[in-house]
Amino acid sequence: MSNSTGLGYTPASALYANTDFSKLSWLETQWAAWYLWIDNPVIATGLMSFLLHEIVYFGRCIPWILIDATPYFRKWKLQPTKIPTAREQWECTKQVLFSHFTIELPAIWLFHPFAELFGLSTWQVPFPDWQTVAMQVAFFFVFEDGFHFFAHRALHWGPLYKHIHKIHHKYAAPFGLAAEYAHPAEVFILGTGTLGGPILYTSLFHNLHIFTVYVWIVLRLFQAVDSHSGYDFPWSLQHIVPFWSGADHHDFHHMAFVNNFSTSFRWFDHFFGTDDKYREYKAKVNAAKASGLSPKELAALELRIAQQAEKEGVEAEKVVEAYNFKLKTA
Ligand SMILES: [Zn+2]
Ligand SMILES: [Zn+2]
Numbered sequence: 001m002s003n004s005t006g007l008g009y010t011p012a013s014a015l016y017a018n019t020d021f022s023k024l025s026w027l028e029t030q031w032a033a034w035y036l037w038i039d040n041p042v043i044a045t046g047l048m049s050f051l052l053h054e055i056v057y058f059g060r061c062i063p064w065i066l067i068d069a070t071p072y073f074r075k076w077k078l079q080p081t082k083i084p085t086a087r088e089q090w091e092c093t094k095q096v097l098f099s100h101f102t103i104e105l106p107a108i109w110l111f112h113p114f115a116e117l118f119g120l121s122t123w124q125v126p127f128p129d130w131q132t133v134a135m136q137v138a139f140f141f142v143f144e145d146g147f148h149f150f151a152h153r154a155l156h157w158g159p160l161y162k163h164i165h166k167i168h169h170k171y172a173a174p175f176g177l178a179a180e181y182a183h184p185a186e187v188f189i190l191g192t193g194t195l196g197g198p199i200l201y202t203s204l205f206h207n208l209h210i211f212t213v214y215v216w217i218v219l220r221l222f223q224a225v226d227s228h229s230g231y232d233f234p235w236s237l238q239h240i241v242p243f244w245s246g247a248d249h250h251d252f253h254h255m256a257f258v259n260n261f262s263t264s265f266r267w268f269d270h271f272f273g274t275d276d277k278y279r280e281y282k283a284k285v286n287a288a289k290a291s292g293l294s295p296k297e298l299a300a301l302e303l304r305i306a307q308q309a310e311k312e313g314v315e316a317e318k319v320v321e322a323y324n325f326k327l328k329t330a
Contacts, residue, residue, distance in 0.1 A: 089175065147197075165183070232248040
């Protein structure tokens with residue numbers, strides 16, 4: 001945004017000089033009011049982005065914390081013997097908050113000038129129509145999933161795993177708060193998949209509003225937290241949309257260390273064959289369920305199947321970590 005005020009930015013009052021407020025929706029009016037109140041678009045965008053991220057991330061974690069504290073929901077827990085303790089959840093929260101304030105806050109603060117450079121609309125009202133928003137968000141979902149699949153596979157390469165991605169694999173039975181529990185370099189690498197779609201889109205088409213990016217970020221945060229929740233309910237999205245990954249898919253990645261590298265969709269792992277162990281595991285669990293055992297016997301058998309997959313995962317992790325050692329001694 002060019003300016004001639006000498007302030008280094010154009011005050012919001014000047015930005016909205018030609019806006020007809022009577023034609024705006026309630027949300028668009030609130031949007032403009034926020035920019036008018038802060039009166040500095042750089043700070044207004046930075047602050048809104050940071051608050052949105054914090055509120056949605058921790059807000060989405062709260063139901064999962066309550067579900068973990070309620071034994072009634074245990075029957076839908078993917079690894080029912082592994083319930084995160086309050087202490088584990090608090091340790092994880094502190095670490096995630098530390099990374100939010102040290103890495104994400106500065107990154108978000110730099111986002112407005114960076115975004116405007118690529119032609120992203122921020123303070124502008126009205127918002128794009130919902131069809132445009134839906135189409136763009138769908139593109140971001142597909143782009144992120146593909147990016148994440150390859151970047152995540154690279155993070156399982158010995159040196160990158162040992163020095164970066166191992167932190168995220170601390171929890172073999174993840175919980176919502178663990179979604180962003182990761183090395184700063186991983187936050188940066190995988191965050192590129194989340195923001196890369198919007199940056200690519202706006203640099204190609206110059207037709208993207210930050211409101212659409214916020215819709216995407218909110219859905220992506222829900223996806224990330226929910227896929228780490230550790231619960232697979234009969235009403236979970238993957239039972240309605242069969243190519244949706246969900247917690248069932250990603251929980252296996254944490255438990256068995258191998259397979260299931262993508263985020264939102266199942267098709268990349270399916271196409272590249274990186275879901276073979278997962279499908280084998282699901283087949284064993286389904287066969288156990290169909291074998292007419294008593295609930296107690298079935299629970300014991302399911303536990304043994306899971307423990308076997310986890311044991312193989314521990315061995316697979318050792319092999320990955322040993323790669324670094326081999327490099328040094330070769
Ligand atoms: Zn991983
Ligand atoms: Zn994970």
